[in-house]
Amino acid sequence: MSETTAPPLEESKPIQKKKGKAIDTKDEAFYRAGQWQLVWWKFRRHKLARFAMIVLGIFYFCALFAEIITPYDPLHRMKEFAAMPPSNLRLFDTTGKFHGPFVYGIKMARDPVTLRPMYVEDPNSIYPIKLFAKGDEYKLWGLFAWNVHLFGTETGTNSAELTPYFIFGSDSLGRDVFSRIIYGSRISLTVGLIGVFLAFFLGLILGGLAGFFGGVLDEVLMRIIDVLVSLPQIPLWMSLAAALPQDWPQLRLYFFVTIILSIFGWTSLARTVRGKMLSTREEDYVMAAKLDGESEWSIITRYMLPGFASYIIVSLTISIPGMILGETSLSFLGIGLRAPTISWGVMLQDAQSLQSVALLPWLLWPCFFVVLAVLMFNFLGDGMRDAADPYVT
């Protein structure tokens, strides 16, 4: 993927300049384009990264509008439908008649051999799946009360009772796994972003100081980073997370977990920033700025930072997946976030024992989303790494 050496541009569309003069040669467009324009052009050629960006966009979109997209409230316990396997979505009934998407009603029965309770479809009652179905009440972003969900079942044809449509089944308390995954993405996908944001400040400041002033400060910071990098992350995360009091409110716990996750995240960024600081300090344009009598501050912010901003973004993107996995592992072990907070790791806690996994294998669905999210962030990071230095082809 990364070793294609095609010329930087394949589009030869004439690019309209502001004054209305058309530029129609490829080369001219290339030489006139700004740094970020070039970065974008180069990024666009990385197909997987583009794909990853779209998938992640969908993920975050779903997380943002979780209330509307999910068919049920994630805490709604439908006791009569606890531990139900994923619903069978049908288009035709047993006689072959077309109904549009629907699910059959569900009845409780006993397995004739083991006498274990099980769910049986009742072909006499049909519950069509409607778009914009009315269901659990909610408040979108805690502001707008509504009860319309993107899809879901409403009262059926034969009975007044409601049979839910569980895409991924329900957990042992009768909560919809699909809805919980979507709500869980709110936590699981933002832990990485906020953690990266914290790591960004620490890394930028410490790395910048080390790179700019050098000397003893540089040496000390680099040794600290060496030590931090040499330690195994997960056991240290575990030790730190275990120190968080059990009875803290959800929001504070969430915030502190992200802080813990970013404790190691800043090191790689600090190294990148330091390295780039050291190398750009020797550049002619920095020397020129110095000779022009610019202040140190303005040299750093106006000339040096923009020069390696793309590398910072890459370094940040690459550290997101690690944080997502960190949150998942910690919550899975019961020392990160805890119920009633919903995150993918918290959901996987239910799948900890072989017994529950064997009976309710659909509880493993969050695994799929964790892997998918991490995979997409890896692709995105790959594409960005290739695009970070647009002047090298």
Added chain:
Amino acid sequence: MVNYILLRLLRMIPQMLIISVLAFVIIQLPPGDFLTERINRLKATGLTVDNAEVERLTKMYGLDQPMAAQYIKWITNIITKGDFGYSWTFARDVNEIIGSRMGMTFFISFLAFVVCWSFAIPVGILVAVKQYSVIDYFFTFLGFIGLATPGFLLALVLMYVSFEYFGLKVGGLFSQEMILAPWSWAKFVDFLKHIWLPVIILAIGGTANLIRTLRATMLDELRKQYVTVARAKGLSEFKVLMLYPVRIAINPIVSTFGWLLVWFFSGGTVVEIVLNLDTAGPMLWRALMTQDMYTAGAYIVIVGFLTAIGSLISDLLLAAIDPRVRFGGLEA
């Protein structure tokens, strides 16, 4: 070379001190200590706790002293006597429980490491030589998945698959009846039957990473002129590959020795908990849950020490096979 090794060993001393302070501070973070935890639990079960007894124990473990004094006492015992203190959770000396468990974790990590290298190196070379072929795409795809899947999720899924489709109950290091049996051939076979799963789970992530690194460096090397020269001189394709580009491309792999072990220790912790192995990871977890600070502290210090040794070994290996590093390293 001797100077270089000595210098590196000297540098390890402050590093180890920082690690030990860090470990001590981290495990002291939670409010209370193992004694209060212990007393609370006794009280919860309805037992009365004698105040004089509490005081005696507090004195005995030096818990009434300031943190710095506690740290100094702890670290002096470790350095002078190799004594890591007493574990409340396991009601034994830390040295006694940590030795065998650490050994087991280390053994599993080492096996994973062997699997990793012996699989990743040939495949990495193959994939680079057959760039853009079906094999290349296959392993690139697998590699991405392998990198994105954390070991413990893999362990969960494999546990389910092996139970559902093969009727196997994986987990543990030995079968039920073998746990207490003395070491014998039968026990060893039983052990191997249990250990392959954690080894493979651990190895997958590292292997994916190595294949990627090796592929990238191999591709860079294959484009260089000396390869063309070697071909032009009529060397067989196998010799062209093995004698020149592979020797260079292997360097970054050798330097993975240090961090691969850290990686296995780190990722292994949760895998071991999921698979319910009697190793260091679950021990740390239990110790953390009960604020058993000496056990947890010993774990962090020992792992820190192992990684420092690991990175030293990988630097030495690198110096041994790559003269450029050797001379550059001596100046540093």
